[in-house]
Amino acid sequence: MTPNQKKNIAILSISLASGGAEKVISLLLKELRSDYNVTLVLFHNVLHFPVPDGVNVVTMSDKSPDRPFYKKFIDLIYFIFIYHRFIRKHSIEISISFLAFPNFINGVIASFNKNVKTIISERGFPSDNVTSKLSFYISKIFYPILYNKCDKLFSNSVYINNDLKENFGIKIPMEVIYNPIELPSKAITSEKLNTNSSILKLITAGTVNKRKNQIMVVRAINESKLKYDFSILGDGDLVPFLKEQITKLNLEDQVTLKGKVKNVNSYLIDSECFVLSSFTEGFPNALIEAMAIGLPCISTNCLSGPLELLNDNEPIDLKDGDFYIGKYGLLVNNDDHVGLSKALAYYHTNPSERERFSRLSLERAKAYELTTIYSKFNHFIKS
Numbered sequence: 001m002t003p004n005q006k007k008n009i010a011i012l013s014i015s016l017a018s019g020g021a022e023k024v025i026s027l028l029l030k031e032l033r034s035d036y037n038v039t040l041v042l043f044h045n046v047l048h049f050p051v052p053d054g055v056n057v058v059t060m061s062d063k064s065p066d067r068p069f070y071k072k073f074i075d076l077i078y079f080i081f082i083y084h085r086f087i088r089k090h091s092i093e094i095s096i097s098f099l100a101f102p103n104f105i106n107g108v109i110a111s112f113n114k115n116v117k118t119i120i121s122e123r124g125f126p127s128d129n130v131t132s133k134l135s136f137y138i139s140k141i142f143y144p145i146l147y148n149k150c151d152k153l154f155s156n157s158v159y160i161n162n163d164l165k166e167n168f169g170i171k172i173p174m175e176v177i178y179n180p181i182e183l184p185s186k187a188i189t190s191e192k193l194n195t196n197s198s199i200l201k202l203i204t205a206g207t208v209n210k211r212k213n214q215i216m217v218v219r220a221i222n223e224s225k226l227k228y229d230f231s232i233l234g235d236g237d238l239v240p241f242l243k244e245q246i247t248k249l250n251l252e253d254q255v256t257l258k259g260k261v262k263n264v265n266s267y268l269i270d271s272e273c274f275v276l277s278s279f280t281e282g283f284p285n286a287l288i289e290a291m292a293i294g295l296p297c298i299s300t301n302c303l304s305g306p307l308e309l310l311n312d313n314e315p316i317d318l319k320d321g322d323f324y325i326g327k328y329g330l331l332v333n334n335d336d337h338v339g340l341s342k343a344l345a346y347y348h349t350n351p352s353e354r355e356r357f358s359r360l361s362l363e364r365a366k367a368y369e370l371t372t373i374y375s376k377f378n379h380f381i382k383s
Contacts (some may be wrong), residue, residue, distance in 0.1 A: 006301040008090060009036040009381075012097040012105060015046035015065055020179065020285045021123040022049055022097045023157075027180050028053050043079055045102070051353030058086065075102055080108050085367035088114055093330040099123055100139065107146025119381065123281035125303050126163050128143070144169035152381060156283035158313065175380055178308075179283045180373035181292055183365065184265050190358035193272055193351060195339065198236065199227045200348040203271040203295075205264055205286045206278070208236030208257075216246060216251060216277040216300075218338035222249045226348050230255045233267060242287045268293040272354060273347050279334055281305045292365035296357035297329040306331060309364065328364045329357060 009032065016022045025040070026049035032038050034056040040051060040157065045059040084255045085106055087095065095121045097106040103120040110118040123205065143164070147153065152173045155161050164170040195254050202221075206212045214232055232242070232255070239257060246255045261267060268274070274290035276299040283305045290297055291309070301304040301324075307313055312328035317332075318324045323343035324331045330346065332339040347354050 006035065006037045007093045009096065010041050010087065010090075011093045011095040012095060012102040014099060014101060016040070016042060016049050016051065017065070018048040020098050021280060023122075024123075024179050025098060027182065027370055028374060031370065031378070032185060034376060037161065038110045039090065040265070041083065043075070054063075054131065059367045062325045064294060072101070074241060076104065076141045080105050084109060087113060092116060094119065096381070097121065098154060103150075104142055104146050107142075107149045110151070111146075111193070116214060120150050120153050121154045121158055122153065122164060122282075123279050125160055126162060127130050127167055128303075130174060139337050140168065148172055152380075154377075155277070155353065156252040158284065159304035159318070163303075166177060177377050177380060178368055179285055179288065180370040181285075181288055181365065181368050182370050184269075186265070186269060187362060188269055188358055189291070190294055190355050191363070193296070193358050194355035195351055197272070197348075197351070199229050199271070201272040201345070202228050202230040202275055203233065203273070203290075204231075204275045205233040205268075206276075208232065208234050208242060210238060211279050212236075213279050213300075213335060214242060216335055216340060217275050218249065218251060218255055219241065220344055221339055222251060222256055222339035224342040224345060224358045225344055228254050228344070228348075231258050231267060231271070232256065233258050233261050235260045244289070252313055264289070265293060268295060271295060273344070275313075275340070276300060276306065284309070286344055286367060288368055289327070291361035292344070292360045292368075294356060294358045296347055296354045297361060298340065298347070299331055300334045300336075301331045302334055305370045328360045337362070 004232055011025060013025055030052045033052055035109050039056040039058055042059045044061055044065040044186060051057055094117045095106055095109060097103045099119045106118045106120050148171055154177045156179050158176050161174045208214055214289045221230060224325050246252060268290055270314050272294040274297045275286045278300055280302050287299055287309060301307055301318055310329035310331055316324045318333055320336055321338045322334055323339050330343045
């Protein structure tokens with residue numbers, strides 16, 4: 001290979017559906033294509049995010065990804081043979097996988113092909129990122145066996161790496177590379193938030209499910225004597241429950257379920273505060289994207305991501321029923337609607353603080369801009 005010849009690199013994922021890991025892949029592909037010959041290899045032909053020009057796409061199955069767990073496991077065996085053959089045929093030198101099943105495949109590839117540099121990426125908090133007891137036990141068995149076969153691992157949180165090391169026996173070199181974002185073309189003018197208002201416009205975005213815990217915000221609003229206009233962007237299996245609770249608490253005039261929307265940023269820019277109420281996260285894309293718009297933010301101090309984003313990962317003393325004023329936003333304990341109600345009131349009654357944290361959000365988001373994160377990612381690949 002001549003010095004200027006690009007290396008062949010494969011990015012392995014289940015699909016390019018509308019998840020956080022898939023969005024990261026889509027963004028990184030924009031930069032990777034300049035430095036490598038890139039092929040995106042997918043288990044299933046689902047493309048929610050755009051694939052940049054110059055990136056080859058290969059799909060290994062025309063079946064839907066929504067299959068029972070045991071069928072997914074059978075598919076995994078099939079995909080191993082296809083991917084192994086693809087690696088050899090196309091002289092792939094670097095194989096990078098995202099999420100557990102693709103990581104398992106990369107571990108098998110590493111066991112049989114020492115000529116390929118295998119890099120895996122864990123995107124969720126492993127001890128709390130399984131769908132059933134069966135998948136948890138499978139993870140406990142196969143993570144140390146297959147992950148440790150690979151050359152290195154990167155995640156999007158120091159807490160994920162610690163969990164992998166302490167609870168899953170992962171011993172390969174690990175680094176943290178945070179999720180990249182593209183800074184929006186339009187952002188909030190921070191000083192416009194420094195006005196008194198009888199109603200504070202809140203927003204959250206994400207799948208409406210138990211893990212995202214949007215009911216916590218509804219209960220916080222019900223706890224307060226102040227008035228809010230709270231928009232919930234997203235869809236999910238807990239929508240009927242949320243509708244029932246909103247009606248039961250007589251909050252129809254303060255809480256609106258918007259469902260899935262195409263242009264999230266247009267809703268964010270028309271708001272005054274973003275709230276993340278999750279029990280757990282891998283890295284909260286919704287939080288950093290809200291900060292990039294210029295929204296003052298409140299988040300649960302869940303694992304992982306919010307403490308890293310909002311307080312430079314410096315430890316805090318956070319009591320139940322209270323909130324903490326971090327460097328870049330406010331933090332509350334998991335499922336603590338009383339503490340959240342107080343945090344909401346802090347922004348509601350202090351417009352100057354809304355302006356201050358809006359400016360801090362805009363500044364903080366710059367550290368996660370795509371070209372900055374890609375530079376770290378590319379260095380990690382080459383090292």
